[in-house]
Amino acid sequence: MSETSRKLTTIFCADVQDYSRLMGKDEEGTLETLRRYRDAMTRLIEAHGGRVINTWGDGVFAEFPSVVEAVRAAIDIQNELAGYNAAIDPEKQMLFRIGLNLGDVIADGNDLYGDGVNIAARLQSRAVPGGIVISNTVYDQVRNKVAVGFDFLGQLDVKNIEGGVPSYALRIAGVQVLDTAASAYQPKSNPNPKPEPAWSPEIAARELVMLDWRRSYGPPLVVCAGLALLNGLTWDGEFWAKWPILIILWVTAYRVMRSSRQIDMAIAGFVITGVGIVAINLFTWHGTPWAMWPLFGLAIAAAVRWVSRPRGGV
Secondary structure (H helix, E strand, O other): OEEEEEEEEEEEEEEEHEEEEEEHHHHHHHHHHHHHHHHHHHHHHHOOOEEEOOOOOOEEEEEEHHHHHHHHHHHHHHHHHHHHHHHHOOOHHOEEEEEEEEEEEEEOOOOEEEEEHHHHHHHHOOOOOOOEEHHHHHHHOOOOOOOOEEEEEEEEOOOOOOEEEEEEEEEEOOOOOOOOOOOOOOOOOOOOOOOOOOOOOHHHHHHHHHHHHHHHHHHHHHHHHHHHHHHHHHOOOOOOOOHHHHHHHEEEEEEEHHHHOOOHHHHHHHHHHHHHHHHHHOOOOOOOOOOHHHHHHHHHHHHHHHOOOOOOOO
């Protein structure tokens, strides 16, 4: 018999919007899509240090030791799934709602129980399709640590919790954060309400890609532009800025590749290394294309990796 104990943890709860409708239209196709999406969610949860506890029905239940990583995982999940949905028939798109709560729970073996779990499930039930709703305990820990907007939704009624739980929706990629049909919220009044932007998986995927692009490439490109400008202002016949610019772009490319879960890092490494070698050859050109020989070796290594890489997955 397993022993029980209490601990503070971040609970992640997600399920599919309109799952019954999807099953009614195409049971086998829906199950296959659910399996693929769950595999992606599990991969991203584990990549952020989380642990999947259960996958009942159409839901996913997990925990994270880090509140910040839990929020980042939820954002990455909605980001990646929005991209998947953008590529399929709108009638077959599978949209998850996610709730996050930081609370004290009872651990019984691999299972978790208590109000902390119930609150996460309640938050998830009030999230809009493709959206994320967090409790105030999560908000207090991450409001200055993740680059997203937050909308206060008011008090969420939860059984056994007097006064309810203050809740927030993450504003990501134009997703409508407030479910106007949800009577459990008491949103703060706004004398000049603005209509929420229209949402679609295509818009979400495009806006998330642009956001990731700015975060990943913006600072390095600004530094490179500054070095090039400094070189120009102090010009003495030599383009010395090419070397630090090459190093910055090389490191940035590796970092971006490492952050992507859909790119084979080994093959990407071969490609990035090859581009760098060609650049060095050109910058030190003396009439000999010596880069062709290491490129030939890298091409063979990439081909071997390609034919031997594991198949399957999302």
